[in-house]
Amino acid sequence: MTTRTGPVRRALVVGRPGLPLPPLAALALLLACGDSGEGPDAAGDGGAEAEATDALPGEDAGTDDAPAPDGEVPLDDGGAGDADGGTAWRPFSDDSPWNTPIPADPELEPDSAALIADFASSSPWGPHLDINMTGYSIPLYWADAATPTFEVLAEVGGEGWLGDNGMNATGTMPIPEGATPDPESDHHLLVVDRGRGLEWGCWNMRFETGGWRAGLCATADLRGTGVRTPATLADPWWMAHGARACGFPLVAGLIRVDEVAAGRIDHALIVAYPHIRSGWFTPPASTGQARVGDDAISTRGIPCGGRIQLDPGLDVDALDVSPAGKLVLRALQTYGAYVGDYSGALSLYAENSPAALAYWAGGVLDTYVFLDRLDLSRFRVLRLGTLHDNGNGD
Numbered sequence: 409m410t411t412r413t414g415p416v417r418r419a420l421v422v423g424r425p426g427l428p429l430p431p432l433a434a435l436a437l438l439l440a441c442g443d444s445g446e447g448p449d450a451a452g453d454g455g456a457e458a459e460a461t462d463a464l465p466g467e468d469a470g471t472d473d474a475p476a477p478d479g480e481v482p483l484d485d486g487g488a489g490d491a492d493g494g495t496a497w498r499p500f501s502d503d504s505p506w507n508t509p510i511p512a513d514p515e516l517e518p519d520s521a522a523l524i525a526d527f528a529s530s531s532p533w534g535p536h537l538d539i540n541m542t543g544y545s546i547p548l549y550w551a552d553a554a555t556p557t558f559e560v561l562a563e564v565g566g567e568g569w570l571g572d573n574g575m576n577a578t579g580t581m582p583i584p585e586g587a588t589p590d591p592e593s594d595h596h597l598l599v600v601d602r603g604r605g606l607e608w609g610c611w612n613m614r615f616e617t618g619g620w621r622a623g624l625c626a627t628a629d630l631r632g633t634g635v636r637t638p639a640t641l642a643d644p645w646w647m648a649h650g651a652r653a654c655g656f657p658l659v660a661g662l663i664r665v666d667e668v669a670a671g672r673i674d675h676a677l678i679v680a681y682p683h684i685r686s687g688w689f690t691p692p693a694s695t696g697q698a699r700v701g702d703d704a705i706s707t708r709g710i711p712c713g714g715r716i717q718l719d720p721g722l723d724v725d726a727l728d729v730s731p732a733g734k735l736v737l738r739a740l741q742t743y744g745a746y747v748g749d750y751s752g753a754l755s756l757y758a759e760n761s762p763a764a765l766a767y768w769a770g771g772v773l774d775t776y777v778f779l780d781r782l783d784l785s786r787f788r789v790l791r792l793g794t795l796h797d798n799g800n801g802d
Contacts, residue, residue, distance in 0.1 A: 495670060495672065495674075496664070496666045496667035496669075496670040496672060496674075497602060497666060497667075498667075498674055498675060499600075499607075499630040499634065499657075499659050499660070499675075500630060500631070500632065500633060500634040500660070500675075501631065501632060501633055501634075503633065504632075504633040504634045504635070505633065505634070505635060505676070505691070505692040505746075506634050506660050506661065506675045506676050506692070506743075506746075507674065507675050507676075507743075508676075508743075509742050509743055510715075510717050510720075510742065510743065510744050510790065512720075514717070514790050514791070515790065515791040516788055516789060516790060516791060517789040517790070517791055517792060519789075520788045520789040521785075521788075523709070523710055523789045524716070524784065524785060524787050524788060524789060525785070526683055526708065526709060527681055527683065527709075527710065527716070527754065527784065527787070528754075528784035528785065528787075530681055530682040530683040530703070530709075530754070531681065531682055531752065531753045531754050532682075532752070533752070533753045535754075535784055536754065536776070536778060536779050536780065536782070536784075537679075537754045537755075537756065537778050537782055537784065538753055538754060538755055538756070538775050538776060538778070538779075539663065539736070539755070539756045539757070539758050539773065539774075539775050539777060539778075540751075540755045540756065540757050540758065540760075540775070541758050541760050541765065541768055541773070541774070541775050542760065542765065542775070543590060543591055543592035543760070544590065544592045544593075544594060544751070544755070545590060545596070545757045545758060545759065545760040546590065546596050546598050546658050546659075546662050546757055546759055546760065547587070547588065547589065547590055547596070547597060547598065547759065547760050547761040547764070548598045548599075548600060548658075548659070548662065548664065548759040548761060548764065549583075549584045549587045549597075549598065549599050549600070549761060550584070550599075550600055550601075550602070551582035551583075551584060551599050551600065551601040552601060552603055553603070555582035555583070555584055555599075555601075556582065556583065556584075556585070557580050557581060557582050557583070558580070558581055558582075558583050558619065558620050559578055559579070559580055559581075559619060559620070560578070560579055560580075560581045560610065560613075560619075560620040560621065560622055560625055561576065561577070561578050561619070561620070561621045561622070562576075562577050562578075562579065562610065562621070562622040562623065562624055562625040563575065563576060563577075563622070563623050563624065564577065564623065564624040564646065564649060565577020565578070565579060565624070565625055565626070565646060566624065566625065566626025566627070566636075566646050566647060566648075566649040566650055567626050567627050567628070567636075567646075567647055568608070568625070568626060568627030569625055569626065569627075569646075573644075573646075574644060574645060574646030574649075577625075577646075579608075579625055579627070581599060581608040581610075581620075581625070582599055582601060582608065583597075583599060583620070584599070587599070587761075588761075588762075589610070589613040589614060590760065594611060594612065595611065595612045595613050595614055595622075596609070596610065596611055596613065596651060596658060597609075597610045597613040597622075598610075598651075598658040598659060598662075598759075600630070600659055602630070605629060605630045605631040606627055606628070606629065606630060607627065607628045607630055607657055607658060607659050608625065608626075608627055609625065609626060609627075609628065609650060609651040609652075609657060609658035609659075610622040610623075610624065610625040610651055611623050611624045611625075611651040611652075612624070613625075624649060624650075624651055625651065626649060626650045626651060628650065628657035628658075628659070630657070630659065633692075634656070634657055634660050634692065635691055635692040635694070636648050636649075636650060636655050636694035637694060638689070638691065638694050638796050639655070639689075639694055639695045639696070639796065639798055640796045640797070640798075642694070648694040648695055649694070649695055650694070650695075652678075652748050652749055653695070653696075653697045653698070653712065653748070653749045653750060654689060654693040654694070654695060654696070654697060654712030654713060654746075654747070654748045654749060655689075655693055655694030655695040655712070656678065656692065656693065656694075656746070656748050660675075660676075660678060660692075660746075660748075661675070661676055661677045661678025661679075661745065661746060661748060661757065662678070662757055662758070662759055663677065663736060663756065663757065663758040663759065663773075664758075664759050664764075665759060665763075665764050665767050665768075668732050668735060668772065668773065669767075671735065672735065673735050673736065673738070673739035673743075674739075674743075675739070675743055676715070676739070676743035676744050676745055676746055677736070677739055677740060677743070677744075677745040677746075677756055677757075678745060678746055678747075678748040678749070678756070678757055679716065679745040679746070679747055679748065679754070679755065679756055680747070680748060680749035680750060680751035680754075680755045680757075681709075681747070681750075681751055681753070681754045681755065682700075682703040682704065682750065682751065682752055682753075683703060683704065683705075683708055683709035683710075684697050684704045684709050684710065684711070684712065684747055684749070684750050685697075685704070685705070685706060685707075685708060685709035685710060685711040685712075685714075685801075686698060686699040686700065686704040686705055686706050686709075686800070686801040686802075687699065687706040687711075687797060687798050687799065687800050687801015687802065688706065688711040688712070688795050688796065688797060688798065688801060689711050689712035689713050689795070689796050689798055690711060690712070690713040690714065690792050690793040690794060690795050690796065691713055691793055691794070692713055692746060693711070693712035693713030693746070693747075693748070695712065695798055696711065696712050696796070696797075696798030696799075696800060696801065697711075697712055697749065697750050697800075698800045698801075699800070699801055699802055700750050703750070703752075704750050705801070705802075706801030706802055710747045710789060710792075711747065711792070711795065712747060712748065713746060713747065713748075713792075713793070714746070714747045714789060714790075714792055715744045715745070715746050715747075715789070715790040716740075716744055716745055716747070716787050716788065716789050716790070717740065717741065717744035717745075717787065717788055717790060718737060718740035718741045718744070718786055718787055719741070719786040719787070719788065720741040720742070722737075722741065722786050724737045724738055724741070727781055727782070728781055729777060729778065729781055729782075730771075730772070730773065730777055732772045732773040732777070733773065733777035733778060736756065736773075736777075737778075737782070740787075744790065754784075758773060
């Protein structure tokens with residue numbers, strides 16, 4: 409299988425002790441800043457052209473009305489289920505930060521109100537929280553022992569990939585027939601095997617003549633805490649890195665079809681916005697976002713791993729929001745959301761394989777479910793943990 413590598417823009421550690429000069433130079437050249445969602449669908453690219461993406465040979469690259477590929481289980485329930493309905497699968501251990509409810513009286517950042525005011529005003533598209541769906545999100549596919557596996561060559565390989573000091577790394581990944589990466593510039597692809605308790609997450613994933621290649625790939629243990637070793641402590645260095653800018657597993661914080669159909673979202677979400685603080689992170693993040701022009705800078709904003717919470721006293725039932733939207737809001741009240749990436753808009757993330765998009769489009773959930781219905785000043789920033797300097801903030 410012939411594969412080629414491509415450019416990487418993720419927040420990689422530059423200047424860490426022990427990193428040889430050739431990889432250091434390469435990483436410095438590769439530290440460009442990508443876009444994880446901007447524009448009318450919380451997913452435009454601010455003028456950047458999206459890259460073309462190909463499916464497996466002979467397969468459709470994926471349209472909203474495409475049949476569900478293997479690995480997807482579309483549901484035909486047009487509603488969001490009962491708020492006290494069934495129990496969906498939940499990744500990570502019960503003591504994971506992703507699965508730990510926020511206490512009744514949490515300690516807040518002293519400048520929480522100012523941070524939220526900056527959060528709310530940071531998007532040129534307006535002060536509204538959107539859900540990335542049709543692009544700039546995460547297509548999720550399910551795998552099992554029968555799923556075909558492929559060799560994937562990644563320019564940077566995290567856990568589960570082997571290379572030359574983390575570079576030009578090769579890993580074996582189950583990829584269901586017809587699986588396609590996200591159509592926009594981040595080109596994420598996520599495969600989960602619940603039986604094995606593993607995810608394979610890739611950024612800038614594409615199939616080209618001869619095989620699959622990606623900018624960065626890593627596995628994650630879905631039976632553990634979902635927290636990688638911080639980049640400031642990781643040895644080897646690449647074990648800190650994941651397909652998100654902040655190092656999170658891709659399934660972490662993702663709004664999924666199965667849980668919305670079950671009527672419960674029992675975990676924290678992931679949020680991205682323009683003024684994420686670059687260069688710094690706090691667990692559960694393991695890496696920091698690189699600087700993005702005058703948006704993401706090192707002296708302003710909430711860093712990777714910062715946690716925001718919707719006021720638990722807000723009467724969600726009184727809002728003119730769909731049942732699925734209310735599930736999302738209750739999750740934001742109970743578990744909050746971790747800052748996990750740069751985005752050109754204020755963005756949450758819902759899985760967006762073709763089957764998932766067909767489900768959402770059945771009147772369940774849409775990008776602008778909260779437009780003009782949610783006062784962003786009702787959010788607050790929880791006290792940050794230990795801050796780590798990733799070395800890529802300026």
